[in-house]
Amino acid sequence: MVAPMPTPFERARLPLGRRPAVRSTGRPPGRLRVPVERAIDHCRVFVGGRRLPGEFTPGSALAETSGRGEGFVWLGLQGPDEDQMQKIAAQFGIHELIVEDVVSAHQRPKVERYDDQLFIVVRSVTYADKETVSNTRQIIETGEVQMVLGPDFIITIRHGTVLPRLDLRLEEDPELCAMGPSAMVWAVADHLVEEYGRISTLLSEEVDRLEEEVFTPGSRFNIEQIYTLKREILEMRHAIAPLVPALRSLTTDNKDLLGKQLRSYFRDVMDNGSIAADQVAGFDERLSSLIDASVAKITLQQNSDMRTISAVVGMAAAPTLIAGIYGMNFDHMPELHWEYGYYVVLGVIVLIVGLLWWWFRRKNWL
Template sequence: MPPLLPRMNGKAAKPSPRMTVPVERSIDHCYVYHEGKRLPGEYHFSSALEKAHEASDGFVWLSLKEPDNAQMERVADAFSIHKLIVEDAVLAHQRPKVERYDDQLFIVVRSVNYADDEEVTDARQIISTGEAQMLIGRDFIISVRHNAWLNRLAQELDQEPELTALGPAAIAWKIANDLVEDYSVATAALSADVDELENEVFTPERKINIDKIYMYKREILEMKHATAPLGPALRTGIAANKDVLGKQIRSYFRDVLDNAMIVNDQVAGFDERLSSLLDASVAKVTMQQNSDMRTISAVVGMAAAPTLIAGIYGMNFTHMPELDSRYGYPVALLLMLLVVLLMFWWFRRNNWL
């Protein structure tokens, strides 16, 4: 049964309209480019296309940060975006992909950020991932970021007018290229950390932190999920969308593809090395435990021999010849000492101690 609405003057009150957040709250910037140069100032997303159409080769770059469904629908109305793209742009944590919707190309690239394990309080913060989505149209590009930073790109592109002159796809390439370059930074840091873990495992008599190995293996697995699908997606997307991606832009994206595949190989190598380190650590701990058990057994054995002799002398029998001997006590102690020394020599000779 639906909840009853409060009544006013005998009539049910109408539900209050849901409050919506203005689109401007999610906009990083809205720029218009003409002949490779960014026009001064920013434009409203609803009128930016009109300004771009004043020039035959102008286009719009609209950058959004984590828009909600209502905000994205307003942007879709202004730029005639396919409704399926609206759903994907609002939802984060998607696999890297390249999809075609009519004359619009939708690209998703995951971002990877690495932090030193000594600078974070939560192990899951060592490698954090985000997402950058790029919608390429004939005269616009809309970038949507979720936990990813793209702010520095606009200033860098101002220094490369020959690149932006290639159109909206050039900005998409720049975003993808910068994110994949961050992969290389993360893999370089991970390589140093994995080398350090190997030194800890294979250095004799050094304590092994297996939890740390598991922590890095889990983080590398998360990075693999973020980067591994990008290579196949770019390879298919470049081959199937030559009408949207010009020849020069395709060559640029192939360079991104090569770098992504290199990172994938490195991450797979890290995963294999960590698996080997886990096996070696378990074997080393098992051997250490066996050695400890042998040492404990040797000590218990050495303690058992004099205990046996003392137990025999502690029995209360009337006819015990040693009771009448003047040197029975020191002889018994000497016998205990000799037995312990003999056992110590034998255990030491066989590396039990």
């Protein structure tokens, strides 16, 4: 009789050496297996608030912390596929639902708890620092950083983004590093939210420039710039707006996993995220107003152009009418054989055109 497979929660409670591999969901036949090492950015061990020298493999890192009875592992991954993530999950005892989310990616910012593990998603935002909006069609680019937090490990998975050496930041504060793997979660979230604030400042300058162009009398502007920037700001807004509720859930619903001091750090990140989200929402509203003002200004300019065109057509209508009458070639027409008839007609044409020009000028049509 085959023994039943333990549930994910039971598997997570087992010692590392006794944890069975996570059951594979299958893969298409003939698909090439890529070694898990190809997806690993780094694997580091922290003990007593200090990082141990050198890089580790996931197995040796877990063995190191298990042998010491303290410390935690920080494993960094870049876009792992299903096979690679299944192997990592088997070593760390990660819940199978987390594995599915990691492989599928494209998640909204969120915090989910699975027994003693947390799955946290934070979106990254980068800004193409160009002189003008028209120089590029992709001003804002978003990525994704996923974090799997366990009692003695933190796994960061990045999709379309780059993370700096955040371990150096923790080494500068051994007391913070001693708080465990949750301190690394704070470092990642704090870094990404700081980028939100920096990008918001750059976007503010861009929106101010567009406002100045639109509201300057007689200025010529490209309304496509406004639409492009609004589209990019909407993308950023969708990326960062759900983060604040997620962080609030992290600090209020997981007090047993986060210390009091660390919760205060996360609240600071949440405040900065709220400020950035409010700024981006304000940019969106300002750009909507700019679009309305631009459309109104363009409509007024088109009306002015149409009046000028109508005035020119009206001035040309009188000479055309007179020339058309005298071009009908009847034998009996007034002044047809008069010696000075040609000059009189030209004088009448000039007089009528002059009167029309004066009248249109007075009405500000010219």
